[in-house]
Amino acid sequence: METLLLVEDDLGLRKQLRWQLEGFSLQMAGCRSEAIACLRRFEPKVALLDLGLPPDAEGVSEGLKTLQELLALMPTTKVIVLTGNTDRENAVQAVAMGAYDFCQKPFEPQVLALILERALALHRLEAENSSLKTLQTSTPLQGILTHDPVMQQLCKTVERVASSEVTVLVHGESGTGKELFARATHHLSPRSEQRLVAINCAAIPENLLESELFGYEKGAFTGASKQTIGRIEYAQGGTLFLDEIGDLPLSLQAKLLRFLQERVIERLGGRAEIPVNVRVVCATHQNLAELIRQGRFREDLYYRLSEIVIKVPPLRMRSGDIALLANVFLEKYAASQGRSLRGFKPEAMAALTHYAWPGNVRELENVIKRVSVMAEGPYVGTSDLGLDVVPAEDGALTPLPLNLRQVREEAERKAILDAIAQTDGNIVQAAGLLGVSRPTLYGLMRQHKLR
Ligand SMILES: Nc1ncnc2c1ncn2[C@@H]1O[C@H](COP(=O)(O)OP(=O)(O)OP(=O)(O)O)[C@@H](O)[C@H]1O
Ligand SMILES: [Mg+2]
Numbered sequence: 429m430e431t432l433l434l435v436e437d438d439l440g441l442r443k444q445l446r447w448q449l450e451g452f453s454l455q456m457a458g459c460r461s462e463a464i465a466c467l468r469r470f471e472p473k474v475a476l477l478d479l480g481l482p483p484d485a486e487g488v489s490e491g492l493k494t495l496q497e498l499l500a501l502m503p504t505t506k507v508i509v510l511t512g513n514t515d516r517e518n519a520v521q522a523v524a525m526g527a528y529d530f531c532q533k534p535f536e537p538q539v540l541a542l543i544l545e546r547a548l549a550l551h552r553l554e555a556e557n558s559s560l561k562t563l564q565t566s567t568p569l570q571g572i573l574t575h576d577p578v579m580q581q582l583c584k585t586v587e588r589v590a591s592s593e594v595t596v597l598v599h600g601e602s603g604t605g606k607e608l609f610a611r612a613t614h615h616l617s618p619r620s621e622q623r624l625v626a627i628n629c630a631a632i633p634e635n636l637l638e639s640e641l642f643g644y645e646k647g648a649f650t651g652a653s654k655q656t657i658g659r660i661e662y663a664q665g666g667t668l669f670l671d672e673i674g675d676l677p678l679s680l681q682a683k684l685l686r687f688l689q690e691r692v693i694e695r696l697g698g699r700a701e702i703p704v705n706v707r708v709v710c711a712t713h714q715n716l717a718e719l720i721r722q723g724r725f726r727e728d729l730y731y732r733l734s735e736i737v738i739k740v741p742p743l744r745m746r747s748g749d750i751a752l753l754a755n756v757f758l759e760k761y762a763a764s765q766g767r768s769l770r771g772f773k774p775e776a777m778a779a780l781t782h783y784a785w786p787g788n789v790r791e792l793e794n795v796i797k798r799v800s801v802m803a804e805g806p807y808v809g810t811s812d813l814g815l816d817v818v819p820a821e822d823g824a825l826t827p828l829p830l831n832l833r834q835v836r837e838e839a840e841r842k843a844i845l846d847a848i849a850q851t852d853g854n855i856v857q858a859a860g861l862l863g864v865s866r867p868t869l870y871g872l873m874r875q876h877k878l879r
Contacts, residue, residue, distance in 0.1 A: 429453045430548060433475035435463040435494060436510065437482055441533075445476070448537050452544075458482075460494040467498055467505070468831040473551045474544060477527070478510045479518055488518045492525065499526045501830050503768040504554065506547035510535075570612040572605060573756055576746035582609070582738050589736050590616035595688070597673070597733050598711040600740030603790030606711040607671065609738050613709050614667040622666030625706075627659045628852040630672035638680055639696050648697025660693055663706045671852065673733065674714030674725065685729045708733070743785040743792065750781050750792065757793050758808070761800035764877070765838070769805045776810045783815050801829070801838050841876045844869070848878070 432452035436442050437459065446454055455470050457463040459481055466472070475498060479491030495507055506528035511519045519530035528547050531540055572583060589596060590613050598606040607626075614624040632640055639648075643658030660668055670676070676684065687693050688708065692701040710733055719725035743750060754772065762769040772780070785791055795813060803812040829835050843862060851857035859869040 430474070431455060431470045431472045432544070433457065433463065433466050433470065433472040433505075435459075435466075435475060435481065436478040437480075437485065438478070441478070445535075448535070448540065449544075460490060460497065463494050464497055464501070467501055471502065471831070471833075472505060474506045474508065474528075474547045476508050476510055476531075479515070479522065480512070488515070488522075492518075492522060495522055495525055495527055502766070504551065504766045506551055508543055508547060570615070571608050572612065573749075573753060574746070575748045575752050576741070578741055579746060579749070582740065583612075585736070585738065586613055587616055589613070591618060593707055594735040595708045595710070595733050596736045596738060598709070598738045598740060599716070600711075600713065600738075601742045601786075601788055602713045603788035604740040604742055605789055606713070606740055607669075609740065610669050610671070610709045610711050614669070614707070617667065617707060619666050619707055623663055624667045624669060625659050625663035626669040626671055626853065628671040630675035631852055634677045634680075637677070638683070641680065642683070642693050642695055644696035645698040648695070652697065655695070658693070658695065660687065660706065661695075661702060661704055664704055665706070667707045667709055670708065670710040672712055672714075673710040674712035674716055674719055678724065678726070681726045681729050685726065685732060688729075688732045743788040747781050750785070751777060753789060753792055754780050754796055757796035758800060761797050765800050765834075767800060767805065769800060769803055770807055772808045773810070776808050776813055779810045779813055779815055797842075837876075840872065841878075844872055844876060844878060 430452055431454075432449060433455050434442065434445055434449075435457045436445065442456060446456075455466045455472065457466045463475075463477070467475070477491060477495060477498070479488040479495075480486060481490040481494060484490040491509070495509070498505060498507055503526075507522075507526070509519055509522040509527045509530040511522075511530055511532055516532075519532070522530060528550070529543050531543055570583065570586075572579070574580060574583070586596075586609055596610070596613050598609045600606050610626075611624065614620060627640065629637065639652075639656070639658065641658050641660055643656050643661055644652050646652060646655050670684075687704070691705065692703050694701055716725050716730055716734075720727050720730060754777070758769055758771070780792075787794075795815070798814070799808055799812050803809070829838075844858070847858040847861040848855070851861065855869060856866055859866045862869060864872070
């Protein structure tokens with residue numbers, strides 16, 4: 429049964445409506461504060477609001493104030509305003525302020541039922557639409573949004589080379605979108621139906637990395653209780669993504685080079701040469717030329733890996749992208765929060781474009797994620813961004829979010845995203861960090877619409 433909030437101080441009318449609205453689970457409120465409390469507690473999709481509320485039962489000021497507060501907290505709620513038969517003008521004003529519709533007293537039961545039904549249908553449609561939009565913007569073909577000519581050129585290059593077998597090296601500062609380019613290379617290639625196997629060379633301890641990459645036979649070392657296939661072999665037919673290749677230890681660099689030259693691997697403790705057909709893509713934020721000079725990276729391996737080099741520029745070098753990405757992220761995250769943030773105030777946009785973004789797109793995304801939860805709106809101001817240390821306004825209370833559920837959900841979502849990011853998408857490890865089982869984490873990811 430759908431919850432319906434009825435904000436009405438007239439006991440007679442309450443009684444009548446309770447009887448007419450049998451199909452709903454009805455929550456009654458007699459004044460503004462009760463209405464807000466009910467909204468926080470029950471999150472109704474639809475509310476009926478009498479404009480004549482105490483202390484201004486004869487006027488509409490309190491009713492309109494209530495409307496404003498309800499919508500500020502839950503913009504998705506459809507509010508239907510109840511009016512006397514003479515104050516059409518006020519009803520129209522309420523609609524202009526964001527009410528969904530109005531209904532004049534005395535109510536005709538069928539008319540009211542119809543309005544409610546349509547309000548619920550619209551609510552449902554909007555909810556579906558917003559979740560579709562979230563999915564779409566997070567997964568267009570390439571996932572790379574840009575207005576920047578250099579970036580567009582890189583996208584074209586990736587499109588061109590994706591279908592070939594050449595090894596692609598993506599280079600760029602942290603958070604610039606290297607992984608997006610690596611994944612796009614796979615998705616645009618004839619191997620897209622096969623696996624993309626990613627391994628982060630910086631995240632795995634040196635002593636484990638070798639067996640992780642090459643696999644091992646039973647008994648190869650203490651604890652090798654069964655034959656295990658390495659990531660290279662696992663990528664058979666598909667693409668192997670070696671992330672943070674600059675962190676690959678020298679000993680393994682030689683082994684990897686041998687694999688790239690001969691396209692066969694040997695599992696640890698095994699003798700058989702196993703042919704493996706994979707396309708290799710790698711990424712690093714390190715300056716490999718410098719590492720070569722320092723003797724920490726093999727030059728011959730570098731030439732093998734860098735058949736095509738994609739140099740992703742840092743965000744501060746493509747300031748046009750800042751506005752584009754900020755707006756897209758705001759739309760996406762505000763929608764997923766059910767908030768109607770319409771955009772940035774000009775000073776806020778200026779602050780965004782002037783900031784240096786050492787963490788690049790990832791940092792920008794995180795800032796906007798936080799803004800979409802915290803900003804009062806409808807337009808995001810400079811202080812909402814929290815880019816510089818802004819002195820706290822004395823005595824000012826931070827506005828409370830809708831309710832604990834929203835806070836919890838956001839915190840949960842953030843923790844999941846952080847754990848997945850920290851483990852580079854390794855769900856088993858992420859579940860471990862979060863102290864839940866893997867199926868539980870998958871369930872939560874579905875719930876939060878995370879892929
Ligand atoms: N051009 C872009 N359009 C849309 N989203 C982007 C773009 N560039 C980066 N992102 C987003 O920014 C975040 C970081 O991107 P990604 O993981 O690809 O960066 P990275 O260079 O691999 O970072 P790191 O160096 O930390 O590994 C991701 O959430 C990604 O979706
Ligand atoms: Mg990365």
